[in-house]
Amino acid sequence: MGTGGPATVRVGLAGLGRFGKLHASVLAALPGVELAAVCDPAESEVAAVAARHAVKGRYPSLDAMLAAEPLDACFLVTPEPLHAAQALTVLERRIALFVEKPLAMTVAEGEVVLAAADRAEVPLQVGFLLRFETRHALLKAEIAAGRFGPLVSLRAKRNVSRAWFPAYGDRAHPVYETSIHDIDLLLWYAANPCTAVYAVERNHARLTYPDACWAMLQFANGAVGIVETSWFVPAGAPANVITPDWHGTIDSELEVVGTDCSGRIRLLDGGLAVWQPELAAHPETSLWPESGGSIGGALREQDHHFIDRVRDGSASLIADAADALSGLRVAAAIVESARTGAEVRLAA
Template sequence: MTSSGTGRCWQVRPTSRSGVGRLPGVELAAVADPDRELLDRIATCHGIESCYRDALALIDDDSLDAIILATPDEQHVSQAMAALERGRHLFVEKPLASTWEEGRELQQLAVSHGVLLQVGMILRYEASHRWLYSQIEAGLFGDLVSFRGQRNCSRRSFQGIADRIHTVHRTLIHDIDLLLWFSGSQVISVMAMDYRQGSHLSPNGCLAMLKLANGCVAQLESSWYVPDHSPVNVISDHWSGCIDAELAVVGTQRSARINGLQSPLQVWTNQQLQSPDLSLWPSINGRVFGALREQLADFLGCVASGQSSKVADVKSAVEALRIAQAVVEACRTNTVVSLNS
């Protein structure tokens, strides 16, 4: 951070731009995007002077204190490594990497260079999930008996990820992270099966059963078959569609459910029913609110204080990658994968 307390950072995701640029004490100093027209529009809108067509060129900018990396998933590891090696504090959208080994290497690299590394597990900052976590942490649920996470997405969105990233790393990673967060326990074994159409890298659907050291059993499900005319609950300037998400937690004393599809706001148009999510990254009059804003504020606050996040620790993000890798392996081999070691 500069002596005046103004942070300088870079990011590319449209919602992140609005979220960062309006945080107090933060200067959105540079941006990179390969699309020249989009880059010019961003720079004009946010008054940014330093613009790059290449992420690595921006990472070389020594005037920056922190970088927010929201590039395509397959670019995360190489770009994150470059940023950490240059001593930049770094926020990376999930997934941190596509393998546990790569994630652990990035974690160790951050430690060796004395910089902060944080991963965008946004649901830890969403109000319903954060409130539920506080109740579980306070012991009000007793011992956790079961955890069920469902995250099914629009059919038309599958082609955009089919050969870029595995479903486990794209969607199921959120629920793996929530399981680790809520349970405070380790996953010791994994069973999983997938459903495939074609020879894509990613399966069209995946179902996993996980056993935890504390006795809790978890069921996680994700697929890409939500019909085209389902209610639209994700509406942004770069993507719209449906994420049919649900979380159910059963404890010995209480149980709870979060339904991510049902918004209190519903809008009917001639083409569709819109049920816009108002908790993750709602954009209103050019300002972004919700969990995304809270997440970025936490990261930049940590950069300013020099302290790691108390909400989203990189150790958990790396452990989630280890579990994700076990799910992929269980699908491939049709066997139970042990994680006791």
């Protein structure tokens, strides 16, 4: 699709769980977008989301939706292990694709998806919404302008609610669930390939995947990174994720040290606190805040940016799909290092 794409972009959305419902609210309110169809094997979710946003197309599967609906773009907000195969199904039909993170669960699958998007000549974007969050974007601009000097270290923590782990602990290694955001940010800020990884993981809950993982990354320019995640934030911690379907805490911090400047971002310090009898609410105001009945923040910016790419047919200059593949390479190295206890070297 070249410049002068459709005046109204017809979008289909697959996956109507915690995050799919947020995308649905954003897409239903974006100007020039028709949320034309939704699908999910959970019939009740399809009925509820379709009724809330007056969506006409309601389907039990991606295949049924794609067979029946002429779509300009498709959003995949499905469980992580489904992404690669579903992405290929969408791209084979030459439909522009937004896929939530991670792009895929293996590097080989990620490469196949990128090649399919190239063949289809349609935009492909992966859900790294922190690139669209104001503080993270401003920090990137400062670093890119050279004000930090050579980077010395980058440290990212993403600890999340213990109560969320049962939903994910048998689904994907936490590196693909939480740390993939920070791997992406560190690669973006370092603007350099990661050349070596050493990682350690722990499994306290005894589900399929570990519930804590720490990784040290070395970059080609000499910068050193730390990416850490665990799923042990207790229920009594201030809640910053407060949606009708999803409730708990993302305790994330990021610090970048250069020879001339250092910068930091702390998610829990948003500035808004509402202490209720049973809950210390610190509602997050930058990622997907709801006000006046619609969702704004980074999620809206990201989805809007992708829709613009669908309209003009160009690749995203903010969230390049090739970067998502680089992130997958680092994620795979972290999993391998944590499994073997040995450093894993990556080709620069």
